[in-house]
Amino acid sequence: MLVAMMAAGLFTAEIVSKATIENTASATALLLDSILEPLTQDLVTEKVLPAKQAAELDRLLGADQFRQRFPYLEIWREGGLVAYSTTPGLVGQRFPPPDGLVRALKGEVSAQYIDLNAREHLIRAISSKYLEIYIPIREDRSGRVIAVAEIHESPASLERELWWLRLKSWLAIGGATSLIMIGLFGIVYRGNQLILLQKRQLEERLVEIEQMYRHNRILKDRAQRASGRVAELTENNLRRIGADLHDGPAQLIGLAALSVEHVRRAEAPAEREKELGALSCVLSDALRDIRTVSKGLILPEIEGLPLPDIIKRVVSDHERRTGTKVVVHCGEISGVLTDAIKICAYRFLQEGLNNAFRHASGNGQTVMCRLDDAALNLVVQDDGGMSTSGMNGLDFGLGLIGLRERVESLGGVFCVSQRAGGGTKVEMTVVIAEESQDG
Template identity: 50%
Template sequence: MTDLMGGIPGDVPALDERLDPPQGGWWSSPAVWFHRQTLSVQFLLASSVLILLAAAIAGYLISEEVSKNAAHDRAASTALFMQSILEPMAQELDEAKELSPATIARLDHLFGDEHFRSRFPYFELWRPDGTVAYSTSRQLIGRRFNPPASLVRALSGEVASEYADLNAGEHTLRHFSTRYLEIYSPVRRADSAAIVAVAEVQEDTELLHREIFEVRVSSWITVAGASVLIMLGLFGIVHRGSATIERQRQRLEQRADEAERVSEEIRILRDRSRLASMRLTDFNEKLTRGIGADLHDGPAQLIGFAVLQLEPARRAKNKSEREQSLEAIGRTLDEALCEIRMIARSLLLPDIDRLNLEQVVARAVKLHEARTGTSVRVTTISTRIPLPTVIKTCVYRFVQEGLNNAHRHADGNDQKINCRINGALLTLSVRDGGRRAGEPTPDRKNEGGLGIHGLRQRVESLGGTLQFEPGAEGATLTMTLDLGGGMLDE
C-alpha cells in the first residue's frame, strides 16, 4: 500500500542486516566480529590476553628470581658444608705456605669418594694471592693464576657463585668443556674469623638445572592457577551482568519490534480509514445524486404532468371533460406518491434499537420477501445478544444489499442467510443458487441498494472485512466483524 500518511517505509533494512560484517568470514573483519559478541565474551577474550600476558611476565620474573635464589641457597649450603670441613685446616693454611702431606691425604680421601665426586667433580683451595694450595687436579697445586671475580668477592667475606669461564687459565690447562657451577666460600680461622683461604667447589649443574626446572614449573603453575582463578572470578561477575544486559536488550528489541509492528498496523489502519472516508464521501455524493435523479425522473415528472393537466380541467366545457381531467390528475399524483414512498422506504430503516441480532436479520428478510415475493432460508447461531445500533444498522444494510443482489442477479433462486457469533467473532453471509437454466437476464435497474462498494466501506469502518465470491453455482457475500475490544460496551 502506498504510504499516504508518511508512515514507516517497508523497505528499511533490519538492524541486524546493517550490522552484518562483510562477506569473507571472521578474518575479513575481526573487529566487527568482536563487537557483535556479548559483553561477557568480549571481557573473557580481552582479559584472557591481558591476564596471560601479565602472568607470562610475572611467571618469568618470579621463575628467574626463584632460580637465582635456588642457586644462591645451593651455594650457601655448599659453602657451609665446606666451612665445616675446612675450618680445622684454616690455622695450617694461615701459618704454612703448603699443606702437610697428611692434610693433603685427608682431602684426597674426602674428595675422592665416588658419591662426592659425582656431585662435586673438582675442588680447589685458593690462597688470597691467587695460588692454588690444593686441587683435585694435581697439575694445579702450587700454581698461581689471575684471581676470578668471584674469588675476589669471597675474599671480602661473601659466598659467591658463577658458571665456569672456560677461557680462564686454570680451565684451559685442564681442557675444560663443561661449564660447572663454581661456588667460592671463604675459609676463616676459628679464633679470629679472619679469611685465610677460599674454597672453590665446582658442582655438576645437571641436578641443579633439574631442580631449577622443577622450581620454574611449579612457579609457572602457581601463577597460571592464580591467574585462572582471578579470570574465572571476574568472568563470573561480568557474565552475570552481561546476561542481565542481554536479557534486557532482547526484551527491548522485542518491544521495539512490537512497537514497529503496531506502528505499521496503525499506519495501515490510518490509511484505510482515510481511504474509507474518501470513498464514503464519494459514495454519499453519488447516492445523493442518485436520489436527486430518481426524484427528478420519477415523482417530479409525474407531478409536472399533473400540473399540465390542471389547464385542461379549467377549460373543460362540461362536467364529463372536467371529471376526466381530474381523474388523470389523481392517477398521476397517486403514482408520484407511490414512487416517493418507495424511495423513502429504501432510505429509512425500521425501528431496530430494541431488536437483537436475530430480529434485525428477520426484519430485513421479511421486508425483502414482501417486496420481491421470494423466500429466504435463515440459519442463526448464538445471535440473541444485544448489540450497538451502529452494528445492527451495518447488519441490516448487509442483509438488504445481499438479498437485493441475489434477487437481481439470480432472480432470488435458493437464497440463504447464515448468521453466527463464535466468541467475539460475528460472521454473516448471504448466498444464492445462481440463475436457473433458460432464465432471462434479470433487470439491473437500481432499486436504491447501497452497492457492494459502499457496503465494504461501511464494514471496514467498523474494523471488519467483506468478501464477495462469485461462482457458476451461485455467489456468496460474507461479512466478518470482531466484537472484542470494548465494541459491545458502546
C-alpha cells in the first residue's frame, strides 16, 4: 500500500504540475498574443523586426510590473534566427533551435524550464531558473506561423502554486490510502478475531473429543473385561449347574434305576409295593431337585412390562419369600427401555435384596429408582451390611461380581458403599438414551 501510495502520489503530482504549467503557458500566450501579433506582421517579409515596431515593443515591455514578471523576450524565426530580443545583442544571431521552438513552429504552445547551458543564455549570463513559454505568432490573413515568441516568466508564483497543488494531491492520496488501510485493517482484524474464536472453539472441541475418546476407551476396556468375566462366570455357573445335576438329580435317578431292578426281582406283592414306594420317593426327590435348579435359571416374562412394574414384581416376590418389608421410592420412568437394561435391573434388584436379607436380616430394606436426564439410577440399601473388606471388593460373592460385570457390559457404573449411619448401599447407573431410541 505504501509503495502504491508513493507511485500514485508521484504520478498525480507530475500530472498536476504539467497541467498547471500548461495552463500558465496558455494564459501567458493569450496575454502576449494580443500584444505581439499586431506588431510582428512585418516579419512576413522581413528577417528581423523593423526598428519602429521594436521600439514600440520595448516601450510596452519596459514597464516595471511587466518586466518583473517577464524579464526576457525573444522573437525567433525559423532556423534559430533571433528577429527581436529584449537583449539587443542577440538580434540577428542564429542559435540551435530549442525543442520548444520546434514545437511552436508547428503551431503548439509549449512551456519548459530554462536550459541554463544554452548559448543564448550563456551570453546573457542568466543564472535564475525561468519558465520558457513558446508562443506561435500567425499571419493575419493566412493564419500560418511566421515567428515564435519566447517569453521568460518568473516561476516564483508558479512554484508556490505548484507546491500547494502537490501538497493537496499528496494529502488526498495519503488520506485515501489511510482510509483504505484502515478498512483493510478492520477486515483483517475482524477476520483474525473470527479465526481466533474458531481456533478456541476447535481447541475446546478437541478437548471434548479427547475426553470422549478416553471415556470410550475406559468403557471399551470395561466392556472387554466384563465380557471376559461374564464368559468366566457363565462357565462357572455351567459347572455349578452340572455339579448340582450330577450330585442331586443324577444320583437320585441312578438310585431309581437300581430300585427298578429290585422291583423286578421282588416276588411277594408286599415286597414289590415296598420297592415301588421307595422308587416313587426317589423320583419325587429327583424331580424336586430338578425344579429347584431350573427355578434359578428361568427369568420371568418382563419384556412387555415398564420398569416400575418390574420393580414391584421383584419386591413382591422378595417380601413373599422372606416375610420382610421393602420400602420403594420410584419416580416416573419415561421412554422404552431395552430388554438388556430390564434384565440387568431385575437381576440387580433380586441380588441386592437377597444380600440385604442375608447380611442385614431384612432391616431397613429400601429400593430407590430415578431417571436423571438419560441416566437410570437404581439403589438398594439396608441398615445392616457387609464387612469393609467386602465393600472394597476383596470378598465379593459370585452374585455381586456378576452384577458388576453385567452393569459394566452395558457401559454403566456399579458401586457398593457403606452408609454414614450404618448399613450397605448397592448402586448402579446406566445411560439409556441410545438404548431407548433403539427400542
